[in-house]
Amino acid sequence: MHSFEIKVPNRDIETALQHKIDRKTKPLGALGLLEKTARKIGLIQQTLTPSLNNPQMLVFAGDHGAAKAGVSAYPQDVTWQMVENFLAGGAAINVFARQNGFGLSVVDAGVAHDFGGQRDGLIDLKIAPGTANYIEQPAMTAAQCAQAIEQGAGIVRGLAAAGCNVVGFGEMGIGNTASASLLTHCLTGLPLAECVGRGTGLDDAGLARKQDLLETALVRYRNGGGDNDPFTVLAEFGGFEIATMVGAMLAAAEAKMVLLIDGFIVGSAALVASCLAPALLDYCVFCHRSAEAGHRTQLLAMGAEPLLDLGLRLGEGTGAALAYPLVQAAVNFLNEMASFESAGVSDKE
Ligand SMILES: Cc1cc2ncn([C@H]3O[C@H](COP(=O)(O)O)[C@@H](O)[C@H]3O)c2cc1C
Numbered sequence: 001m002h003s004f005e006i007k008v009p010n011r012d013i014e015t016a017l018q019h020k021i022d023r024k025t026k027p028l029g030a031l032g033l034l035e036k037t038a039r040k041i042g043l044i045q046q047t048l049t050p051s052l053n054n055p056q057m058l059v060f061a062g063d064h065g066a067a068k069a070g071v072s073a074y075p076q077d078v079t080w081q082m083v084e085n086f087l088a089g090g091a092a093i094n095v096f097a098r099q100n101g102f103g104l105s106v107v108d109a110g111v112a113h114d115f116g117g118q119r120d121g122l123i124d125l126k127i128a129p130g131t132a133n134y135i136e137q138p139a140m141t142a143a144q145c146a147q148a149i150e151q152g153a154g155i156v157r158g159l160a161a162a163g164c165n166v167v168g169f170g171e172m173g174i175g176n177t178a179s180a181s182l183l184t185h186c187l188t189g190l191p192l193a194e195c196v197g198r199g200t201g202l203d204d205a206g207l208a209r210k211q212d213l214l215e216t217a218l219v220r221y222r223n224g225g226g227d228n229d230p231f232t233v234l235a236e237f238g239g240f241e242i243a244t245m246v247g248a249m250l251a252a253a254e255a256k257m258v259l260l261i262d263g264f265i266v267g268s269a270a271l272v273a274s275c276l277a278p279a280l281l282d283y284c285v286f287c288h289r290s291a292e293a294g295h296r297t298q299l300l301a302m303g304a305e306p307l308l309d310l311g312l313r314l315g316e317g318t319g320a321a322l323a324y325p326l327v328q329a330a331v332n333f334l335n336e337m338a339s340f341e342s343a344g345v346s347d348k349e
């Protein structure tokens with residue numbers, strides 16, 4: 001696999017950034033998480049006057065062999081049907097992306113459906129029509145996984161060349177909360193039960209069945225000598241949409257972009273990418289805490305403090321799109337707000 005050069009942002013500018021934030025006309029620290037977000041973006045861009053340009057939302061879609069085994073409340077066909085919905089502009093992510101000025105592209109990383117050739121808004125990077133069922137065998141080969149990472153990186157390099165410096169990550173793939181649970185379990189060491197949730201809305205019996213199936217997959221992997229190497233775990237349990245997203249994230253951090261991280265599934269890709277390149281976390285804005293069980297612990301494992309907690313459990317990038325006005329607010333206050341000196345306001349005694 002091509003290696004990515006992801007640097008920890010130079011901290012020399014941090015004192016000046018913090019000073020600029022602290023001199024704004026407000027009690028010290030009063031803009032809370034917005035202050036941390038402003039500092040993070042200033043560090044990423046190495047400037048006291050950051051800007052967000054040409055925001056793009058990428059929705060990565062793929063099918064999962066394990067979906068047929070019954071890890072989701074919905075049928076696998078919903079994946080391609082929702083891709084059609086995205087292309088027609090009618091899904092939640094279309095609404096919120098439009099509202100907040102994002103360009104939106106859908107990436108077919110491995111949907112089990114023929115979309116009939118070139119389509120507006122659809123990037124065809126289909127590796128195969130769905131992964132293999134990881135309950136019985138690895139979801140993908142190492143070569144497919146490496147190909148997905150490369151292809152994801154390629155998309156983001158194109159966006160960077162078009163002047164985009166902020167990318168929202170979203171996904172669609174029936175069964176992909178199960179994949180995200182396995183990745184989160186393997187890469188955090190947290191008990192599987194703490195990483196598994198109801199996804200699209202499994203009832204108690206469905207949740208128990210999902211957990212049993214995932215245990216079976218893990219036993220097969222461990223009995224075959226499977227370890228916790230992030231690339232191996234990604235190939236073993238990932239989806240093509242997750243692996244492609246990992247590559248896109250690595251390239252985005254390499255290009256010093258701001259990465260808008262959505263919920264549990266996008267978070268699992270960020271977790272894999274950050275295990276491959278720990279400095280990636282310095283480029284991530286964690287947009288929301290999903291209601292999916294397991295997201296809280298996944299976020300804690302990455303030391304992430306999300307901007308929103310609205311009880312969302314949708315995916316598609318919706319949490320990222322909804323949080324974007326707050327990210328803009330962080331940049332705007334840093335650029336536009338008066339200081340005690342410029343406004344002639346008295347500071348604390
Ligand atoms: C109509 C519909 C639209 C969606 N949009 C996102 N997801 C979300 O649900 C899926 C993950 O949940 P699970 O692992 O339980 O299948 C993903 O496709 C995710 O993006 C949707 C799910 C449905 C049913």
Ligand SMILES: O=C(O)c1cccnc1
Nearest residue numbers: 263264265290313314315
């Ligand atoms: O948090 C998510 O990304 C999520 C949760 C449930 C279903 N789909 C996505």
